[in-house]
Amino acid sequence: MPERVREDLRQIAAKAIGSTRALDEIVWAVDPQADTLESLVNYACTFATELLALAEIRCRLHLPADIPQRPLQANIRHNFFLAFKETINNIVKHATASEVQIKMKVTQSTLIVTVSDDGKGLPLVTCAQMIGESIATDRHGLANMRSRPADIGGR
Numbered sequence: 001m002p003e004r005v006r007e008d009l010r011q012i013a014a015k016a017i018g019s020t021r022a023l024d025e026i027v028w029a030v031d032p033q034a035d036t037l038e039s040l041v042n043y044a045c046t047f048a049t050e051l052l053a054l055a056e057i058r059c060r061l062h063l064p065a066d067i068p069q070r071p072l073q074a075n076i077r078h079n080f081f082l083a084f085k086e087t088i089n090n091i092v093k094h095a096t097a098s099e100v101q102i103k104m105k106v107t108q109s110t111l112i113v114t115v116s117d118d119g120k121g122l123p124l125v126t127c128a129q130m131i132g133e134s135i136a137t138d139r140h141g142l143a144n145m146r147s148r149p150a151d152i153g154g155r
Contacts, residue, residue: 013070017054037070037111041104047081048088052100057117062103064131076152080111083149087115143149 020109045061052059096118105112149155 006075035072035074035077037106038067038074040072040080041067041111044081044084045102045104047085048100049100051088051092055093057097058099060099060101062101064104064106068106079152080154083117084113091115091117091119095121 049059054073097117103114
């Protein structure tokens, strides 16, 4: 099979996988039975491990042994997941990382999530964006990563 045909097939397969993942995310987002802390943690970790595996990035999860069955409002679950998803996507696209660590801790009223990688870091301009300095850019990922948690009372 010619290389051009193989590349076309790879692109078709990648688009099919992306479409399937997007549809799965929509179904999960509207499922009222998924409005629990346990569902959120499980879904986020599954998303991260699958995407990182496709990118050939090792993923280490550090999760609590027991995740409480606390109910979550749909908007909290949705905003948390979108910020988490942006974090993982940024690592895949920009970090040149070989390993990601995801740590989650549940306290009485808080889910604490730490995502770290061994990648190349962020340029100084991007760091300024993260702390809220105004910089003209056409990208909204980091701003969304700050605003989504703030919209639901997190940081």
